[in-house]
Amino acid sequence: MATGSIDDYINSVAEALDLPIEEGWRPAIRFNLEVSLRMARLVDEFPLPDESEPASIFSA
């Protein structure tokens, strides 16, 4: 994502979640989000069958 569009994304999600963001924090948040999205893409690009069950823990 280009810097401008990731900043737009940060602004929009921060507004949706009611998260305050000071300008001074923005470079670190942008850096961390880029790392997180890079990690998430690594997972995203791995093909999984439609029947895959998540491994989050719950037992009724």
Add this chain to the structure above:
Amino acid sequence: MPLSASEIAKAVASRKMSALEATESALARIAQHDGVLNSFTDVTADRARARARQLDADVAAGKSPGPLAGVPFAVKNLFDVKGISTRAGSKINRDLPPAPRDATLIERMEAAGAVLVGALNMGEYAYDFTGENVHDGPSRNPHDPMRMTGGSSGGSGGAVGGALVPIALGSDTNGSIRVPSSFCGIFGLKPTYGRLSRARSFPFVPSLDHLGPFARSVRDLALAYDAMQGPDPDDAACTTRSIEPAAPLLAENVGGLRMALAGGWFEKNLFPEAVEAVAHVAKALGVRRTVEIPEAGRARAAAYVISTTEGASLHLDRLRKRPNDFDPAVRDRLIAGAMVPAPMVDRAQKFRRWYRAKLLQIFETVDLLIAPATPCVAPNIGQVNFTLDGVELPVRANIGIHTQPISFIGLPVVVVPVPLAPMPIGVQLIAPPWREDIALRVAYTLERMGAVAAPPPRGL
């Protein structure tokens, strides 16, 4: 060196030493050395003395004092300790009311005769691999106080590595028991996910959070582990399996076990000392086989995604109301975590099940995997980058690269310390789910051979 936990328990049970003497000895060591180590945030001296006197009275009255009689121990400050606000390494949590009751694992340790002497420093909200803390100052490495302990259970590593207490408890979400064990040169056990109750401890990533012990010997590690086992309805993820004691099995022969080195991801991004430590352990055990672990890098990425998003969800209200009271580095990671799209998190949890199935297949032909615990010995406190194979890499992001793909699916691991000079480094012994006993037996064998050991604190 101070007595081990098992030596103290024997001495107290046979009335050669009182629990109060063992407690006073630990309190004196804390007073003498913790100015350097900065491992304790709270010393519960009054409580400890009262508990020790009660134990001594029980012994005098002929009651059995338990397998950890008079053994001083301390806990990472995310465990609830009755009467203390559970700070979890943060400034914000200091405003919480004092905990009304101890964490389950403290209750179980004390039921076995152990004596709580305090709460330990940690990285803020456990989102840390360094043991540094902006509010309480850094935990310092007992072998070189200019170096980090590793985190986030930094005080636990420092207090046991510095021989202030024989046993400490910590938590491990992505490596927070195993990294300080490696950097501080001690034994650490991250049990199977769900084995030990997390009730009344402050969470970080419920999908991945584990609690476990640190010690200076395998026997002490197993004694603490056995004392803490058992179901607990107060932790939704805690197993209903009955207690499976490991200490009685330690001396069993390991000759029939099928062992292998973890290949692929676990052979990369290593400094020479980590390569040497793994080779040393493999040679001692006569292991030559290597097994490729598929998609371990992606497992690490998925663990990262789950951690940052569940962590963000946990702290969302605090991020809204008190953002300036966080460690800025933790805050900025958590805010970014709140912005990861939900389908990515769901896919990470689905990938987790796929990866678990692959590892379970491997464990059909292997009983134990050997892997590095950390890519390097303890870096300097405040160090930002290190150079590996000519490439400059950030320290914080790379300390846990070999631990994350293992805790991601909750496998039990014992970290064994290889006492290299000048700094020790750990190796992971990884067993199939619910087979902590295998990792502990192999660790015990290595210890008896003299291949691994917790070195005396070199920096005190």
